[in-house]
Structure formats: C-alpha cells, structure tokens
Ligand SMILES: Nc1ncnc2c1ncn2[C@@H]1O[C@H](COP(=O)(O)OP(=O)(O)O)[C@@H](O)[C@H]1O
C-alpha cells in the first residue's frame with residue numbers, strides 16, 4: 284500500500300520504516316490512506332469530513348499516535364483540521380509531520396490546523412517535522428497552525444522542525460496556559476535558496492504558576508529569509524522565557540521580534556535574541572580538532588538544529 | 590621539534606596615528622625540544638596567547654617561519670596543523686549550542702567509542718563522567734569549560750600540546766592533579782607548552798620562558814627566573830611605559 288516514495292517521505296517526517304506501532308492515521312494526497320486505533324486512543328473523521336479527532340482516554344500511559352501527511356499530487360493544496368483531546372492524567376506522544384514530493388511545475392501545499400485540549404495533569408509530547416523534495420519546479424508550501432489549551436497542571440512539549448525543501452512557510456502557534464501548566468516549544472527552521480519562512484507565536488500565560496519556554500533556532504542559507512514573532516502575555520503570577528537564535532549564512536536575512544507583556548505584578552518574563560554568523564571561535568575550535576572549515580560549519584549547524 | 594624563526598605578528602594600531610604598526614610578537618627565535626615541559630609566563634598583554642595562536646595557525650604570521658618536525662608549517666591551515674599533531678587549549682574556550690562534551694571528544698578522536706571516552710575521561714580524572722553529555726554551552730561555569738577544553742586537547746593525542754592558562758577558574762584541589770597529569774603522564778610522550786602564572790606549573794617546568802612586550806626576555810630554569818618574575822608581575826603600566834627613560838618605573 285505504501286510505495287517507495289511514500290516510505291521515503293514517512294521515514295523523513297515521522298522516522299517510520301513502514302507502518303507504526305500503536306494508533307496512527309496516514310493521509311495521502313488529501314485522503315485517508317490507513318488508520319489504526321488502540322484501546323486507549325480513538326481516531327475518527329470529524330463531522331464535516333475535513334480532518335480527524337483524536338481522543339486519548341484519561342490515564343493513558345506511554346502511548347503514541349502517528350498522524351503523518353504525505354503529498355505527491357501535482358497542484359494539490361491540502362487543508363486539514365485536526366483536534367486532539369487528551370484526557371486527564373494521560374501521557375502521550377503525538378508524531379505529526381508533512382512530507383511533500385513535488386514532481387512537476389505545479390505547486391503543492393499543506394495546511395495542518397491542529398488544536399489541542401490538554402486535560403488536567405496530562406502530558407503531551409508533540410513532534411512535527413516538515414520536509415519537501417522532488418525535481419519539479421512547483422512551489423512547496425506549508426502553513427501549519429497549532430492551538431494549545433493547557434488545563435491545570437498540564438504539560439505540552441512541542442518540537443516543530445522544518446528540515447529542508449519548503450519554499451514558503453507561514454506558521455502560527457497559539458497557546459493558553461492554565462494554572463500550574465507548562466509549555467515548552469522548540470522550533471527549528473532551515474531555509475535555503477529563495478525560501479521564506481515566517482513564524483508567529485502567541486503565548487498567553489493565563490493561570491497562576493504557569494510556565495512557558497519558547498526556543499527558536501533558525502538557519503538561513505542562500506538568499507532565504509525568516510521572520511520570527513514571539514509574543515508572550517502574562518496575566519497571572521507566572522514565568523515565561525523566549526530564546527531565539529538565528530545563524531545567517533551566505534546572504535540570508537532574518538527579522539526576530541520577541542515581545543513581552545506583563546499584565547500582572549508577579550509576572551516574570553525574559554527573552555534572549557541573537558542574529559549573526561557562525562561564531563569564529565566555534566569554527567576555530569573545531570578546526571583545531573582536525574575538521575576542515577566546511578566540516579566545522581556543518582557540525583555547528585547540525586548541533587544548533589539538533 | 591618546533592622552531593620559531595624571527596617570528597613577528599604585526600597589527601595596525603588604532604590607538605596611535607593612522608598607519609602606525611605595532612608588533613604584538615616582536616621577533617621571536619626559539620627552539621622547543623621534543624618531550625620537554627615548557628611554561629610560558631609574562632605579564633597580561635605581553636603576547637602569550639598571540640604566540641600560541643601563531644603556532645596553531647589561528648593568527649597568520651606577519652613574517653618569519655614556524656618549523657614543526659623539520660617541516661615549514663608557516664602557511665598551513667589550522668586543520669592541517671591539527672592533523673600533523675598540534676593541539677591548542679584555548680584560554681577562552683568556545684561555547685556552542687547543541688554540541689556536547691561527547692561530541693567534541695568524538696571529533697577530537699575521530700571515533701565514537703564509548704569505552705574509550707569513559708577511559709579517557711577517567712584518566713583525565715579532572716572531569717566527572719557526568720560531564721560527557723553536558724552541552725558545551727553558555728551554562729557551563731568557567732572552571733567546567735576549562736576542564737572540558739583540556740580534555741579535548743588531550744583526547745586529540747597530539748605530539749605538541751599547548752595549554753593557554755588551563756588553571757584559570759579551576760578549583761585549588763584540581764590544580765595538583767592537573768599539573769601531574771600534564772607533566773608526569775603526558776610529557777615526555779607529548780611535548781607540552783603551558784601558558785601560566787601558576788607556581789604549581791612553574792615548579793615542574795623543564796624550561797621557563799618569560800615573554801614581555803612580544804619578546805622572549807628569559808628562558809631557563811626557575812631559580813634564575815624568579816627575580817625577573819617578581820619584577821614583571823608588578824608592572825601594570827605597559828601601555829604608558831617609557832622603557833628605560835621611565836623614572837616612575839619600579840624596575
Ligand atoms: N588580532 C589582534 N588585533 C589587535 N590587537 C591584538 C590582536 N591580538 C592580540 N592583540 C593585542 O596584543 C596584546 C597581546 O595579547 P595576548 O597575546 O592576548 O596577551 P597575553 O596572552 O600575554 O595576555 C594585547 O594588547 C592584545 O590586545
């Protein structure tokens with residue numbers, strides 16, 4: 284059922300060799316390709332048929348759901364609305380990702396609009412990888428949206444990665460944090476050539492004792508451009524931190540705009556931002572251990588985006 | 590094993606009138622012998638780090654030449670010199686993002702052998718095993734990063750190792766083991782150059798070299814070096830030094 288190309292895309296975006304263990308939902312060219320549910324994880328198509336609803340039973344432990352999307356149909360722009368309802372005290376890993384293969388001059392794209400309701404004391408680990416390939420000249424676009432609602436004491440750890448080949452990306456991440464909840468977002472984006480990526484993050488620390496840490500790592504090669512907005516708004520006694528680092532290679536450009544808003548006297552918000560070339564002392568150190576200049580550059584970028 | 594011939598490192602000095610040049614390294618001639626333990630000392634800003642970087646190829650030499658094991662390496666890159674067996678421990682080690690101590694050891698040794706790493710870290714003794722998976726980033730303390738820097742240099746198993754102030758930020762009880770590691774265990778297999786003001790290193794040096802204003806003003810044993818060392822260490826007026834004319838100078 285999976286052809287060689289599907290397998291390559293799945294391997295890259297979801298680290299899968301063949302079909303995953305546990306629950307999964309594989310979408311190919313806008314249609315359901317395969318689905319499996321488990322005792323604790325239910326997946327159903329939503330009422331208007333535009334996406335899926337994944338429901339995780341309260342108390343579920345150590346389970347995972349894979350929901351990869353693969354695209355190889357010329358001219359298709361696939362939009363999907365997925366909801367995740369994570370029951371109280373559940374612990375789950377969700378692996379999403381989109382792989383595009385573009386073989387013609389017609390453009391292809393995907394917009395995954397995901398919302399997460401993370402129940403009391405539940406923990407979700409969300410891993411999302413974006414990747415595009417193919418010899419075609421059509422543009423590959425990915426415009427993901429994630430909306431997260433964290434109930435009391437809930438934790439969401441989100442790893443959002445755009446590896447390579449995506450021409451145009453416009454991402455929106457929104458999160459509202461309940462009391463005592465924790466949100467960790469790590470976003471890594473590599474662009475090259477004439478690619479462009481924009482990411483907007485709006486994080487609202489609503490509940491008392493909530494904590495958020497947003498880390499962004501960007502690498503711009505060629506003439507590519509990245510724009511990064513991170514807005515943190517504190518409405519209670521809470522802690523928030525934004526750390527965004529961008530490495531410019533070649534003629535890449537970057538705009539980084541972290542913004543902090545404290546609407547409560549006990550809010551603690553901090554940010555660190557940097558844009559620049561690879562630090563010389565890092566290159567020199569690795570060369571003094573025997574790497575060539577190019578090897579040193581690759582090693583530093585690899586670590587930076589790890 | 591290492592010969593420095595009429596070595597100069599000259600910069601355009603922006604403090605002085607435009608066009609003025611300053612020799613940071615001002616004509617150094619010296620031969621390092623295989624298997625000996627050298628300690629380079631001298632006041633802050635005298636050119637010790639610059640000299641070390643010239644040997645490693647991090648700074649380009651302005652004139653003169655560097656001969657390593659009979660081969661002129663003056664125009665070789667850092668990488669080529671590393672491959673010939675020269676290693677340098679930075680005074681201010683680089684901090685990375687997403688690179689661990691283990692990663693650096695893998696680069697230095699060219700392999701990924703867990704057993705060898707553990708053996709290596711145990712032997713170095715000064716870094717706990719728990720350091721292996723630490724990221725070599727801005728969160729490390731000054732002492733921790735110096736220990737990691739030293740270990741990566743040793744891991745490269747060099748013929749010539751240069752340690753630039755390896756003792757700064759290191760706790761007192763680590764200095765003894767560090768000195769004995771570099772001196773007893775690694776020299777004479779490795780020719781060692783340590784840049785340091787620390788008496789613990791000076792005490793065990795085969796040869797002490799004192800650098801002042803980019804020149805070697807002394808090389809020899811500790812006993813004859815001591816009077817000079819006490820003199821130089823109090824002089825912090827190099828920037829406005831009028832040399833022999835300077836009446837206010839304690840020397
Ligand atoms: N590339 C450079 N450009 C300008 N000045 C330099 C350069 N490298 C070193 N210097 C200057 O040369 C002097 C010697 O520096 P350094 O070798 O670091 O001294 P030390 O290690 O003995 O304390 C200092 O005054 C330093 O500022």
Ligand SMILES: [Mg+2]
Pocket residue numbers: 637638639680753
């Ligand atoms: Mg120095």
